Amino acid sequence: MCNTLSSEQVSQNATDRGEPASPADPSLVADLVTANHILFDQGVVDAFGHASVRHDKDPERFLLARNMAPGQVTAEDIVEFHLDGTPVNAAGRRIYLERFIHGEIYRARPDIMAVVHSHSHSIVPLSVVKGRPLRAIFHMAGFIGEGAPVFEIRDVAGTGTDLLIRNNELGAALAKHFDSHSIVLMRGHGSTLVAQSLKQAVYRSVYAELNARYQMDAMRLGEVTYLTAEEADASVRNVEPQMQRPWALWKEAAEARRASRS
Numbered sequence: 001m002c003n004t005l006s007s008e009q010v011s012q013n014a015t016d017r018g019e020p021a022s023p024a025d026p027s028l029v030a031d032l033v034t035a036n037h038i039l040f041d042q043g044v045v046d047a048f049g050h051a052s053v054r055h056d057k058d059p060e061r062f063l064l065a066r067n068m069a070p071g072q073v074t075a076e077d078i079v080e081f082h083l084d085g086t087p088v089n090a091a092g093r094r095i096y097l098e099r100f101i102h103g104e105i106y107r108a109r110p111d112i113m114a115v116v117h118s119h120s121h122s123i124v125p126l127s128v129v130k131g132r133p134l135r136a137i138f139h140m141a142g143f144i145g146e147g148a149p150v151f152e153i154r155d156v157a158g159t160g161t162d163l164l165i166r167n168n169e170l171g172a173a174l175a176k177h178f179d180s181h182s183i184v185l186m187r188g189h190g191s192t193l194v195a196q197s198l199k200q201a202v203y204r205s206v207y208a209e210l211n212a213r214y215q216m217d218a219m220r221l222g223e224v225t226y227l228t229a230e231e232a233d234a235s236v237r238n239v240e241p242q243m244q245r246p247w248a249l250w251k252e253a254a255e256a257r258r259a260s261r262s
């Protein structure tokens with residue numbers, strides 16, 4: 001057996017189907033580009049991971065970059081997809097294999113407008129330790145609540161997968177976990193989280209990673225006091241409305257570092 005990862009294992013070409021919807025609001029596309037850059041600059045994604053947003057003109061479609069590192073995405077790299085993961089205008093460009101994560105969540109949760117999937121560093125350990133769920137430990141991460149569920153791909157696809165969400169069936173199985181949760185860990189893989197907007201999704205992505213890091217630091221020190229469900233809810237209501245403040249800061253930092261790279 002060859003252990004080299006072929007490009008087919010992490011990306012795909014797929015035939016376009018259908019006509020593009022009315023063009024998405026340019027500011028939405030610009031925000032999706034910015035979200036990609038912030039997620040890289042803040043250490044949530046590296047060369048892998050992706051962010052999407054539901055199309056503002058057609059709720060049965062979503063926008064996601066073509067297969068590339070998030071930190072390098074431009075407006076020209078944004079592709080429109082049907083909820084089943086079929087591209088509309090990829091025009092032969094390679095697309096993310098795990099796009100089914102996004103489409104199946106948008107299908108299952110009509111209220112969700114943005115999705116981020118990542119393998120952020122501090123989340124992965126908590127995805128593999130039994131009985132120690134990711135759980136809100138500070139007010140910036142109340143959306144995590146009293147414990148994030150862990151998606152176990154073996155329950156759906158057996159013990160021999162590559163852990164990737166590579167079809168609609170796996171995407172739908174993952175999407176079920178979002179019934180009453182905003183973030184779901186994926187065992188041995190990473191996490192996916194949902195939000196009502198791109199800015200909220202980026203905010204949550206950064207603070208989910210921080211919560212995971214702080215939680216593991218605290219667990220090493222002793223018994224941990226977590227937020228109650230009521231504290232978590234109150235924190236979401238009162239802290240998340242300020243998400244514009246970190247967005248503006250993170251955007252400026254990401255674009256400054258991006259300019260210094262080019």
Ligand code: MN
Binds near residue numbers: 164190
């Ligand atoms: Mn992944």
